[in-house]
Structures are given as structure tokens and as C-alpha cells.
Amino acid sequence: MSAASSSSISSVIGKMPHAIWRANEIAVYKASATSSGFGDLDAELPNAGWPRSSLIELLLVQAGIGELQLLKPVLAEIAKTQRIAFIHRPHIPNGLAFQRWELADDRLFWMKCSSTADALWTTEQVLKNGCFGAVMLWQTNIRAEALRRLNLAAQTTDTCFFLLRPLAAQRDTSPAPLRLALRPARGGVNVEIIKRRGPHSDKSLYLALPDMPISKHLPDHNNAHVDQPMPSISAARSTQTLLV
Numbered sequence: 001m002s003a004a005s006s007s008s009i010s011s012v013i014g015k016m017p018h019a020i021w022r023a024n025e026i027a028v029y030k031a032s033a034t035s036s037g038f039g040d041l042d043a044e045l046p047n048a049g050w051p052r053s054s055l056i057e058l059l060l061v062q063a064g065i066g067e068l069q070l071l072k073p074v075l076a077e078i079a080k081t082q083r084i085a086f087i088h089r090p091h092i093p094n095g096l097a098f099q100r101w102e103l104a105d106d107r108l109f110w111m112k113c114s115s116t117a118d119a120l121w122t123t124e125q126v127l128k129n130g131c132f133g134a135v136m137l138w139q140t141n142i143r144a145e146a147l148r149r150l151n152l153a154a155q156t157t158d159t160c161f162f163l164l165r166p167l168a169a170q171r172d173t174s175p176a177p178l179r180l181a182l183r184p185a186r187g188g189v190n191v192e193i194i195k196r197r198g199p200h201s202d203k204s205l206y207l208a209l210p211d212m213p214i215s216k217h218l219p220d221h222n223n224a225h226v227d228q229p230m231p232s233i234s235a236a237r238s239t240q241t242l243l244v
Helices: 003-015 067-079 095-100 116-129 144-154 167-171 233-237
Strands: 054-060 083-087 108-111 132-138 160-166 178-185 188-195 204-208
Touching: 054 144, 054 167, 067 083, 067 132, 067 160, 067 188, 083 116, 116 132, 116 144, 144 160, 160 167, 167 178
Parallel strands: 054 160, 054 178, 083 108, 083 132, 132 160
Antiparallel strands: 178 188, 188 204
């Protein structure tokens, strides 16, 4: 290759950083990203944060191991100016915890659906509407076709979209460009990057969660049973959180 051709290619690459990706590099998205609030995690994520306009899968040993506390920084940042939707959440929202996190009640929407089909349809419509800064969907079983539809819907809007699924779904194929496995750890959570646009990651990041009670987790991180008491109905209803 001549020096002139090499210079021309370098010039094109310099002008189109989002269009060209080398497999040994972490990808750079055109869409914006919001910091996770954890420096070690940001260093492993494309655009150094949670990408918007993208399906992000969080694969959990079980609900309540600290996934919301992991997302607290990004949710708090988004809630300053935009609304957040919680769809088909397995537990009653703890309004008092959200207040301690300084998440305004009028920014939070809990959408309870009667079936999986309703939850998927609701999520797709919410994403296409684009009126929420963040959307969180809890699902146990979801077909590949539904995943593709949600992934396409996420790409049409500037929204942080998190899909929370059981860890067993790690074996299934998914169109999500970013997949993380979360396991309980003493005083925090262990994060493994299953899939990203970039080189394979063999790291298991331990992230300390200040609000996570250490006593909730047993030494066996992979099989720890989490005993998380449910908030009382009266406590949940004492806030102004909108239930849809």
C-alpha cells in the first residue's frame, strides 16, 4: 500500500470513528452513554457507560441481589430530567428506598402487567414513544422474536433500556449488544461481561454497593440465597409513586 493510500485511509478513519471498529478494541457507539457511576465498570463498557438506544441485558441469579443499587447512579442522573418506567417488576417498589436515593416520586412509573405478552407489548410501545429516559423490564421467559422486536424498538429512541432475566438465559442467543451476568457478593455484586462490542472480557468485577447489607449474602457467591424482606403495603403506598 502506498503512503498516499495509507494516509487517505487514516484520514477517513479519523473522520468516522463510529463507523469503523477493530475487533481488539472496545466499540464506540454513535448513541450517547451515561456513566454507570463505577469507574471499573465504565472502563469495560463501550462509550465508558450504559449505552442509550440499545438493549442491555442484566442476567441475575435471582431478583433482589443488588441490581437496582448497581443502577442507582444512572437512574438518579436520568431522573433529574426524565421519567423512568419499571415494567413487570417481581416485587412491590420500595418507595422509601427511592426517596433515600433522591429519586423524585413523580419521575417513577410502575407498570404492572397481567401477562408476559402484555408486558412485552407495553415495553415496546413505551420505547417507541420515547417519553422515558430509562426503561426496566423484568422477564423470565422471552422468545428470540420478542427480543429482536425490543432491540429494534430500543434503537428508535434515546432511552436506556435494561432487560432483567434469569442467569440461565446466558446460554440463549440474544441480539443485545451488551449482556452482563450479576452474582451476589458480600457487600456488593460481582459483574461478568458476557457480551459486548469489543474483545472478550475474562474479568469478574467486584463492585461494592454502599447500601447493600453485608449480612444479606452468604460466602458462597454463586449459590447464595438472598433473603430480602418485602416492604409493607402501607409503606409502599405512603409515597406518591404512580402505579399504572
